[in-house]
Amino acid sequence: MNMQKIFALRKHVVGGLALLAVVACGLFAYRSFSAGASKPQSDSLVLVVPDNLAAESRIYAQAWEDAAEEEGVRLRTITASEFVRHGIDGGRPFSGIILPDTIHRSMTTAFVNKIRQFADEGGAVMQIYDAGILNENGFYEKGPSRMSTLAGVPYGFYATMGDRMAYQATVSGLSHDMVDLNIPPGRWIAKGGRAVLSGYGEASLRYSVMHTGKQYDGRVLMQADDGSIIAGERKVGKGSVLFVNLPLGYLKLRTDGVLLHGFMHYFANLMLEQPRLSAAPEGIGGLVLNWHCDAKICIDATDSLIKDGVFKRGPFSFHITAGPDQRQFNDGRGVDLAHNVEFSNVVRELMRDGHQIGSHGGWIHDWFGVNVNEDNQATMETYLQKNADAIRDLTGKPQTEYSAPTGNQPKWATRWLDEQGVKAYYFTGNIGQGPTRTYRDGRRDEHIWSFPVQTYGEYSTIEEAYMANIPESEIAAWLTSLAEFTASTGEIRLIYFHPPGAVRYLRAIDALLETADREQASQRFRWRTMTEVADFAQRRERTVWRLTSDKNDVLVFAENQDSLDQLTWLFPEDRYAMPRVESGQGRVSKQGSNWLVTAAPGKKLVIAAALRVGGAS
Incomplete structure (x- = not known):
């Protein structure tokens, strides 16, 4: 990977920000998102993109969709207006939303307020880098970004810092945080009690990030060498926000996708505790x-x-x-x-x-x-x-x-x-x-x-x-x-x-x-x-599966025209009781903190798992 392309993002972000995504969301009434992250939902994780997403920017959304499929996460893409409309006619609310970098910089104040309401009433938000940093007119705020209150730390100081708002920084976390993000040892190196991100030919990589304040009231997952917050999770109302101060989509499209995949895993599987489809046969790594x-x-x-x-x-x-x-x-x-x-x-x-x-x-x-x-x-x-x-x-x-x-x-x-x-x-x-x-x-x-x-x-x-x-x-x-x-x-x-x-x-x-x-x-x-x-992986990619709910059960419906053999779904034990195979053939086992349901040869499978009373939200 040519890291110079990543370094060029600074100019890309603060120089010629031309993509405007004016979201018409004030026209619609809004029904409560009170179902929140603790309730089972069908397709409850969504990527929210601008209403007028340019054709040449569609590849950014595809990168997120591909990453979700490879991570075994149910994700679909909707527009900002669709997000606002959802619930008006009794439709299903969402438990989690992703606001991507690069393609969703411009947001209306009304839409930003709806995101805040979503989190306050129990939803989970994954807020990436420059999402929402511009208003509907394509301008920066006079002070920090409006999204700072969701993130839990001030950032986006264009009015006072100009081109110095973004800079290149060494990024580190703690070793157990890297494990939670599925970033393997070697991709980070222990230095001074920290796990520093590294790469082939680079003992410590430098990423384009934004200056932030230093105080944060949540779990810090990554920091820059100057103390700026690079990633963190915090409670907001009844919900939560995962803030990532890295251009994840931009990086994935330039052959550095481990961070996008890692944070998606963290958001969907550790925060929302959704069932997921393992990338390994029988769920056994190697x-x-x-x-x-x-x-x-x-x-x-x-x-x-x-x-x-x-x-x-x-x-x-x-x-x-x-x-x-x-x-x-x-x-x-x-x-x-x-x-x-x-x-x-x-x-x-x-x-x-x-x-x-x-x-x-x-x-x-x-x-x-x-x-x-x-x-x-x-x-x-x-x-x-x-x-x-x-x-x-x-x-x-x-x-x-x-x-x-x-x-x-x-x-x-x-x-x-x-x-x-x-x-x-x-x-x-x-x-x-x-x-x-x-x-x-x-x-x-x-x-x-x-x-x-x-x-x-x-x-x-x-x-x-x-x-x-x-x-x-x-x-x-x-x-x-x-x-x-x-x-x-x-x-x-x-x-x-x-x-x-x-x-x-x-x-x-x-x-x-x-x-x-x-x-x-x-x-x-x-x-x-x-x-x-x-x-x-090719056979797994051809598998069609979906999540839905029935009373207190989460249901997985899966079908593959060749065979579901060795495909495995994981259910976090602290949220789900022991799953049951309702239709088709499969076996249930337990490994670590997850229940595993592994399909036998066959083309269809239905799995049911009851939510534990008082399970994680």
């Missing part, structure tokens, strides 16, 4: 371990790992650069898969053990990674095809997963892979996320799933850590914490190694595997391949 074999030195290292018993675990995703060269033409440093009978047999044995064999780029690893770009598809596509053909010739089937040398993946390469039927690729953007549909320059991947690599601060490979003299014990602690994170959250994440680097940190690898063994024995962890997860 890791995708992606091996990159790109040179001749990989062969002996792979043998060493096999002897150490590493490949008795898994299944793993094992990707190969198949050509005879590595750094440049005719250097003879490559794997030369087609002519290396001994190593070909090793790869076939890995296949028989259940590991998935994929393609690692374009025939000559370093040369391809350095030289491929957006303008040379006609030349470089040939090398992608040569590598894919070599993998197919060995495995007997087309490639289904891919990793880019040096992480260099032009947009045309992703389109080419999608056209070839490749299901998944590893990606150096969206660090910290699970499998996702990636957005780049206003375009979303169509069918193919990206698997963001996990990093330890600024490092993603063991070789990088080795060159930086990171102690093996430190890497071991990170890897084991990742396994524990996926086990405790039910999330799926990808890590990757090169065999020669793994051999140098073999004790760290062994510590990871032992932790995974222990969690797997407790039915909390599974190794996955990229292909397996992508197949499941």
